[in-house]
Amino acid sequence: MTSRINSSTRLLSDKFSKSLVSDFTFYFFIYFVIDFFIRFSARFPAYAVIRPTLIAVLVLLVFLFFQKDKFKDRIGDPIFKAFFVLVSYIIFSIPFVEWPGSVVKVNLDTFLKASVFLFFVALFVDTERRLRVFLIVFVGCQIFRVLEPLYLNITSGYWGSSTYLSSKEFANRLAGAPADVINPNELGFVIATAVPFLHYLLWPLGWKSKSLYLLLMPMLLYALILTMSRGGFIALLVVAFFVFKESKKKFRLIAVGVLAAILAFSVMTPVQKERYLSLIDRDAEGGASAEGRIRGMVNEFKLGMTRPVFGHGLGTTPEAKVHKLGARQASHNLYAEVLIELGVVGFLIFMAFLFKIIKKLFFVRSSFSKLNLNSLDFYARLNKALIALFWMYAVYSINYWGLSQYYWYLFAGLVIAFSNLALKNISGKSYDSSSVDSCHYDSKFRLANKIRDRSY
Numbered sequence: 081m082t083s084r085i086n087s088s089t090r091l092l093s094d095k096f097s098k099s100l101v102s103d104f105t106f107y108f109f110i111y112f113v114i115d116f117f118i119r120f121s122a123r124f125p126a127y128a129v130i131r132p133t134l135i136a137v138l139v140l141l142v143f144l145f146f147q148k149d150k151f152k153d154r155i156g157d158p159i160f161k162a163f164f165v166l167v168s169y170i171i172f173s174i175p176f177v178e179w180p181g182s183v184v185k186v187n188l189d190t191f192l193k194a195s196v197f198l199f200f201v202a203l204f205v206d207t208e209r210r211l212r213v214f215l216i217v218f219v220g221c222q223i224f225r226v227l228e229p230l231y232l233n234i235t236s237g238y239w240g241s242s243t244y245l246s247s248k249e250f251a252n253r254l255a256g257a258p259a260d261v262i263n264p265n266e267l268g269f270v271i272a273t274a275v276p277f278l279h280y281l282l283w284p285l286g287w288k289s290k291s292l293y294l295l296l297m298p299m300l301l302y303a304l305i306l307t308m309s310r311g312g313f314i315a316l317l318v319v320a321f322f323v324f325k326e327s328k329k330k331f332r333l334i335a336v337g338v339l340a341a342i343l344a345f346s347v348m349t350p351v352q353k354e355r356y357l358s359l360i361d362r363d364a365e366g367g368a369s370a371e372g373r374i375r376g377m378v379n380e381f382k383l384g385m386t387r388p389v390f391g392h393g394l395g396t397t398p399e400a401k402v403h404k405l406g407a408r409q410a411s412h413n414l415y416a417e418v419l420i421e422l423g424v425v426g427f428l429i430f431m432a433f434l435f436k437i438i439k440k441l442f443f444v445r446s447s448f449s450k451l452n453l454n455s456l457d458f459y460a461r462l463n464k465a466l467i468a469l470f471w472m473y474a475v476y477s478i479n480y481w482g483l484s485q486y487y488w489y490l491f492a493g494l495v496i497a498f499s500n501l502a503l504k505n506i507s508g509k510s511y512d513s514s515s516v517d518s519c520h521y522d523s524k525f526r527l528a529n530k531i532r533d534r535s536y
Contacts, residue, residue: 099150100206105143109204110217112136116486117221122259137196144199151203157496159440162433163198163489169429170394170422177393177421178400187395191484201493208458208501214494215277215462222274223296226267228257230303240264243308243355251351254306268312269480271304272472273487276319280465284457301340305348308355311479318475322468373479377413379405384419384427391423395484414477421483430483434474437492440499441467447506459502466495 115121115136121128144151154160170191174180205214232238233254240255241264256262262270275297282293304312320337327333345353383404384391392400397420401407419427441463448460473491482488 099153101143101147101150101204105140105147106204106206106210108136108143109140109200110213112140112200113214113217114221117218117225119259119261122261137193140200140204141196144203154203154496154500157202157500159433159436159492159496160198160202162429162436163195163492166426166429166433167195169426173390173422173426174393176390177396178387178391179393179396182396182399183393187393187484191394194484194486195489197486197490198493198496201490202496203493205494205497206500208505211497211501212458214497215281218490219274219277222270223300225256225260225262225270226274226300226303229254229260229267230299230306232257233306239306245351251308251355253308254303264307265309265311265480268304268307268309269315269476269487271300271307272312272315272319272476273469274300275316276322276465276468276472279319279323280461280468281458284461301344302347305344305352308352310356310359311476313356313359314479315472315476318472319468322464322471326464373412377416377478380413380416381419384416384423388424391419391421391426394421397421397481412479412481414480414482417481417483433492434488437495438467438470440495441470444499444502447503459498459505462498463502466491466498 112133115132121132170183170188174183177183201214205211229238229240238257239252240257241253242250243253243264245251253264254267255264256267278293278296278300282289301316304316324330324333324337348356380397380401383400386404397417400420415427418430422430444459445463445467448463469491473487
């Protein structure tokens with residue numbers, strides 16, 4: 081009996097190993113992630129000459145092509161299907177949009193460069209160990225992007241950006257480091273992206289992880305203050321809401337929140353205080369710009385309805401705004417941007433794509449609650465982090481563009497990779513050769529096997 085179990089375990093292990101991408105492919109992808117976020121090409125001019133990011137994308141696409149047989153079961157994921165419908169619609173609608181030339185010559189390339197993250201993350205992150213490595217690298221890159229300009233600010237007075245005040249003066253705002261390309265609002269977005277991962281993946285662990293958490297969080301929050309990003313602050317409140325909602329120690333969290341607010345307010349300059357107070361007080365400094373932002377969003381939705389069927393074309397929001405609103409500034413609202421560029425049909429397809437993502441996360445969460453498996457603590461905590469991050473992205477997208485930006489596609493790929501690994505663990509199929517009873521788990525979790533095999 082034992083030999084039969086061991087034989088079955090080896091067969092499952094061999095089958096699983098054949099479905100994995102090579103180590104070289106995965107670690108080349110990790111190099112690409114680091115290069116993309118840390119921007120080696122901006123730091124080393126000689127390195128930039130060879131256009132390394134483009135070359136890395138092409139190499140990874142070649143790896144995908146030659147290992148395509150390993151991905152057959154994952155390409156059928158509902159999130160992938162929704163994305164393929166979106167891409168098909170974009171291509172189909174090109175002859176009918178207002179500026180098809182701009183779409184083909186310039187904007188389609190930008191969209192494809194962003195959307196490849198969906199494929200790379202979903203298909204290359206195929207084991208728990210690789211998932212952990214990817215999370216460490218991705219979150220580590222975001223933290224580096226925050227700490228670098230913060231360090232430059234403290235040591236040399238670097239700011240990177242400024243905002244115009246009603247007193248006809250300029251106030252400094254912290255932006256990304258000189259080698260980075262992010263403005264203060266985007267830096268706030270990076271901070272809000274890192275926080276849920278840090279909270280759910282570090283805080284519940286031992287004292288070393290808690291110490292790292294307590295070291296990083298004050299620095300991230302102080303950097304957020306220096307950005308004066310109201311959108312970033314609102315995004316952080318969304319994350320805080322989910323942390324509070326799921327906590328069993330709500331009174332303690334309230335006390336910590338009040339203390340943090342007092343400390344934060346005490347280190348703010350008068351201009352920074354006014355900036356954040358303008359969220360609730362239109363008479364405060366920055367209140368007029370907040371109202372102007374709302375009017376701009378309304379105008380963008382109106383612009384989208386001028387071509388409601390097929391839209392103006394992928395990536396043509398600045399072009400449409402120049403011709404019809406007299407301003408080239410990029411959209412401050414993802415949903416308005418999608419409406420402007422893809423029309424109502426494209427808007428509904430994109431929203432269906434987002435719905436598939438959150439539906440997958442809710443399904444995995446419900447599977448955890450039904451089976452109550454403590455051994456899946458890492459996946460349960462990551463599931464909470466991803467749900468909080470989804471709603472943060474959804475809210476922040478009201479104040480941020482993103483149809484041709486990487487973040488929704490990377491997130492979708494991460495959800496696919498995470499859910500595949502989590503559901504395999506829920507089903508009890510352990511492909512680790514050290515497992516002693518994979519057959520036993522298969523029979524024990526027949527219900528989970530059926531759940532996993534359903535299309536969600």
